[in-house]
Structure formats: structure tokens, C-alpha cells
Amino acid sequence: MRYLSRMKSLNVVLMLGFAFILCLFSACGGSKRAALSGEYRELVNSRKFEIENDWAVPLRGSMINLIGNPNSIRFKGDSVDVFLPYFGVRHSGGGYGDAGGIEFKGSPRNVSIEESNKDGLQLKFEGNDGNENLQFIVNIFSNGNTTISVNSSQRDAIRYRGNIGPLKEQNE
Template sequence: MKKIALFRYLLLIMCVTLISCGGSRNQISDSDLKAYEKLQELVNSRGFEIENQWALPLLGGRVNLIGNTNFIRFKGDSVNIFLPYFGVRQSGGGYGEGGGIEYEGPTKNLEIIENRNNQNIRIQFEGSAGTESLKFYLKLYPNGNAETSVNSSQRDAISYRGNVDPLKENE
């Protein structure tokens, strides 16, 4: 009988411990909250840029982009994008074209989704380059990390990993 009582007591302690630890997961520290608010200000200023260190093609391994020109620059309601592309192009593209993903113009159908609980901000918008339709999905984190996915009407999807920073004055 004592073994059963001891077992119940230990089971109760384990349940209380697990429940109390699980509740702290949703709490956001003051420093995390400040970093998230700083990210919100940066996104709302519409003056930031993303430089990627990695390209992740749909097929194949990741590609190191350090030292290779690539950027996503937000300035007001416009964006300037140059991303190297590694993947399969189904159609379009002529001889002598760079082959990268290039877009400069307004952010069509711009959507900004703030998620304070998960500590990220998602940005979605569309653009077109010639006959190619592009959809961009960005996810920004308070620690400066950025994830970008690009869907195209003429190419396989590709993702990028990099960092987000305020836009430099000369750009």
C-alpha cells in the first residue's frame, strides 16, 4: 500500500513540474519584447535590407552566398531585389540574361503579419519581371535573422537564409 501511495505522490509531483515548466514557455522576456518592438519599427519604417548567406534550392544542397552580391532592399513602398538563382527554369529566359531573380518596383499585394507570440514578422508581396510572376515570402526575427522564399511562374521555388539590417543611407 505504501508503494502505491509513493507512486501516486511521485506522479503528482511530475505532473505539477511538467505543467509549471510548460507555462513559462509562452512568457516573453523584456529584452525579447524590446528586440521584437525594434524589429516592428524597422519593418514599419520600410527602410531595411536583407543580405543572404545561404541559398536553398528546391533540388540539391545549400549554396554559400558569402561574397556574392545579393539583396532585398525595401525603401518606402518599393523594393529592389537581386538574388542569385540555383535551380530549374521551366520556361522563359533568353540567352545572355543573368539568370538571377531580379525585381525592382512596387510591392504588389503587400501583406505584413506580426506574430508577437512566435516573435517573428512575415511579409508577403508579389512582383513581375517580364512574363515571370514572382511571389516573395519573408520571415524576419528580432535577432536579425531572415528567411526568404520565392515562388515563380517559370522556375522551381527557392529559399534563402540571411540577415536583416536598416537600409544604408547611400542605397
């Protein structure tokens, strides 16, 4: 009987300690979150940024680690350069010599930047790569993390998870 009583009191102490630590971490992170959001807002509004992804999340299947695989969305003023690997079902289109990834280079259409209710920004834009219409929805969180949803006229939707940063100089 004593043993059960000690175990119950030990469980209560552990749960209270965990709750205290959780509150402490969330309180400390709150001020940093607000400070960072302005930095990323300026980066997006300047339209000189890039996003590299660590994960691909296909509609049908498991998450795929992209570390070490080239992928990016680069905004350079009024143009965008998208190169994302694709894992999923293609319904039509594509042909011999097609790399199979999602590629778009040019001027994006219907660009919009809105405040997100998740303390971040949502960037939307569209592109057309030959016969394929692409719609991108990029959620940028206050800590620099991003989620990208890509909808296509010829493929299953796919999502990516990564990070935003300033545009790096490229030797082209």
C-alpha cells in the same frame, strides 16, 4: 561492477549539468528576444530596410553559401529592389543575356505585414519581372534573422537565409 555504477552516475551528472545550462541560456535569451522584436517591427513598418542573405537553399540540392556574393532585398518606401542569385531548375522563359538571377525593381503588389506566431513578423509581396510572376514570403525573427521563400511562375521555388538591417546609402 563499480566501474559501471560510476559511469552511470557520471552520465546522470553530465545530463543534469547540460539541462541546467540549457535552461540558463533559454531564460537569459527570453528577455532580449522580446526587446529586439520592437526594433525590427519599426524597421519593417518604416519600409526602409535591406536584407542580405548568407545561404541559398534550392528545392533540389544542398545549401549554398552566399557570403561574398552580391544579393539583397531593399525596401525604399513604396519601391523594392530585389537581386538574388538563383540555383535551381528554370521551367520556361529566360533568354540570351539573361543573368539568371531573381531580379525585380519597382512597386511591389499585395504587400502585407502580419505578426508571426514565432515571435516575429511575416512580410509578403508580389512582383512581376517581364513574363515571370514572383511571390516573396519573408519571415523576420526577433533576433534579426530572416528566411525568404521565393515562388516563381517559371522556376522551382528557392529559399534564402540572412539578416535584416537598416537601409544603407547606395552610390547609384
